[in-house]
Structures are given as C-alpha cells and as structure tokens.
Amino acid sequence: MLNKLLPSAFIASVLIGCVSKETMTNESPSLADDNTLLVGIWAMLPLRNGIANVAEYRSDGKVLLYPFNCAKPSEMEIETSDYVVAKDGHSIHIKSPMREFDLKVMEFKNNAMRLGMSISGSELTFAYLKIDKVAPLCALYTALDLDANATPYQESDFVPAPSIPAHEEIERYIGDWGNDQNELQISLARNAQGHVYLYMSSNENWHYLYNDAHWIGDELHFQSYAYSENEKLFRHPYHKSRTATILRPTDDGKMKHSFFIRERRFDYVLTRMKE
Structure with missing residues (x-):
C-alpha cells in the first residue's frame, strides 16, 4: 500500500x-x-x-x-x-x-x-x-496543460496590475494576512502615492502577481498568478497558474479568503499578522 x-x-x-x-x-x-x-x-x-x-x-x-x-x-x-x-x-x-x-x-x-x-x-x-x-x-x-506551461514566464502571459480601486471599506483590508499556521498568504499595502495594492513577496521558488482587482459590493475580487524561474519547476502545476480570488473582511476582524478551481469554490479564514 x-x-x-x-x-x-x-x-x-x-x-x-x-x-x-x-x-x-x-x-x-x-x-x-x-x-x-x-x-x-x-x-x-x-x-x-x-x-x-x-x-x-x-x-x-x-x-x-x-x-x-x-x-x-x-x-x-x-x-x-x-x-x-x-x-x-x-x-x-x-x-x-x-x-x-x-x-x-x-x-x-x-x-x-x-x-x-x-x-x-x-x-x-x-x-x-x-x-x-x-x-x-x-x-x-x-x-493542467503541463507541456504548454513548461516555459519561462513572459509578461504577456499575465500582465501585472496590483493596484486596488478606492473603496470606503478599504482600510479594513490593509495589512499582512496569514493562515492559522501564521504563514503569510497575502498583503495589501499603501504606496507613497496613497494607492493600495496587492503584494506577496517572492521566495526561492515562486513569484506572485495580481491583476483585475475590482469591487463587488464589499468584496474585493482579483486574479492571482504564480510562476517560477526555476526550470525544474516548469512542469509543476503551480507554475503559471491563474486563480480567481475573493477577499472579504469578517465581523471579528479576520479575512475570508476564497478561490475557485474549475468552478468549485474553496474558503478559509486569514488572520491579520502582527507587525
């Protein structure tokens, strides 16, 4: 077995x-x-x-x-x-x-x-x-079309546009958000010009990009994208993966994080990480 x-x-x-x-x-x-x-x-x-x-x-x-x-x-x-x-x-x-x-x-x-x-x-x-x-x-x-995705990332594959449109509830979103293992999942930060944007720092294997950020009511909808520069990971299904994602604050100060895979929705809760 x-x-x-x-x-x-x-x-x-x-x-x-x-x-x-x-x-x-x-x-x-x-x-x-x-x-x-x-x-x-x-x-x-x-x-x-x-x-x-x-x-x-x-x-x-x-x-x-x-x-x-x-x-x-x-x-x-x-x-x-x-x-x-x-x-x-x-x-x-x-x-x-x-x-x-x-x-x-x-x-x-x-x-x-x-x-x-x-x-x-x-x-x-x-x-x-x-x-x-x-x-x-x-x-x-x-x-997973592994052969088609087994190539280096090019900007035409996914054009990054991490800025988030203004919204009256946007302050509730700003911060670093992690899972129940205290692992960072996503960040929303404000730049010098005052614009809020989506961000996730790269690690030795993966880079993260975002675009199509828009509001539907009080929910923030956007596209998440991950890719690697390590040729050994070009056939990994996470390489050049695109995921529809939703963020929505909860009444207890946490964040509901939802994403979709082949039209099936998955939800879990994020907690604001301490500075």
Whole structure:
C-alpha cells in the first residue's frame, strides 16, 4: 500500500489548507478531540504522474485504498488495511499483512487535510479533499496543460496590475494576512502615492502577481498568478497558474479568503499578522 499511497512526487501546495464553504469554521477541528472526523472518503490531489488515489476511512478501523492513475486509466485492486489515529491526533498508523507505517497529520480541516511521511530523508506531503463518493479528482489533472506551461514566464502571459480601486471599506483590508499556521498568504499595502495594492513577496521558488482587482459590493475580487524561474519547476502545476480570488473582511476582524478551481469554490479564514 505504501508505494501507491505515497509515491515520490511534488507537494500539491496550491490547495493546502483549504476547506469547502459549507463547513468553514474559524477554528480547525482536531482529530485528538474526535478521531471520527477522519471517517469518510478522501481523494488525493492528482500528482504530476497522474496518480490520484482515493482512501476510504471506515468507522470499523479499516481503510480501503482505491488506486487511480489519471494518466493511465485501468482497473486496479482495492487494498484494505487497519488504521489507528494517535491520541494526540498528529498521526495515523496504517497496518496490513504486508507493511506497517505512520502518516503525519500535517493539517486537518473538515473537508481537507495534508498527510506527510519521511522516506529516505525526504518529507513527502500530499493534499486530500473529502468527497461524497469514490472517484478520483482527475478533472484537476486533465486541466493542467503541463507541456504548454513548461516555459519561462513572459509578461504577456499575465500582465501585472496590483493596484486596488478606492473603496470606503478599504482600510479594513490593509495589512499582512496569514493562515492559522501564521504563514503569510497575502498583503495589501499603501504606496507613497496613497494607492493600495496587492503584494506577496517572492521566495526561492515562486513569484506572485495580481491583476483585475475590482469591487463587488464589499468584496474585493482579483486574479492571482504564480510562476517560477526555476526550470525544474516548469512542469509543476503551480507554475503559471491563474486563480480567481475573493477577499472579504469578517465581523471579528479576520479575512475570508476564497478561490475557485474549475468552478468549485474553496474558503478559509486569514488572520491579520502582527507587525
């Protein structure tokens, strides 16, 4: 089961930490408090090689692995193992007659989670979405034209225009906003001319751009774009990815951050980071 559940591949980070709008809460649920939250069907975000397995965690302590490969569709045998959630909720122990291992629970939401495992000194991380029936998320795989995007970024690919039009509520948006792991997600700042703009600092792998900022009522709508200058990442699905995004302040001083992937909306809550 290990080699199918945890193949060596990229970290599917574009959806990490998201949770569907129907179950969004300000606080993340904890498997330590209620390990039955794991019960259900979890579909892995497709890897670049097409693997998009589905795991069904049952209330009787059994987990069924449904192997899927979006690039090479074929019938594959379902594998059954036993699982136990650690008392602290930080890991899931998997055991079958063939092998035994632990999955780290790196992040858990009602409808989304990250699982990880160290193999040969490397930390592999995989993102899952909770779904209603056993089916791979191949739509997310076929939507990626990796060959077409496997080129350096040019300004004609996405023309940056990060300025935000004036709005009476704009002061509520200004600041650095992070997730519940205190990781910066986006910034809204004011320049010397007094104009507010969208910003996210680059890191060693990724650069971020924004355009089409406009208001619909009190919601700020815009396009987000990410690209890399590292040729090794040109075939990563995050390279040259474009995402429709919405920001809206909440009554408790936080920020609701929404984005869309193939017309499906995902929401999560950001908190203003301390200076």
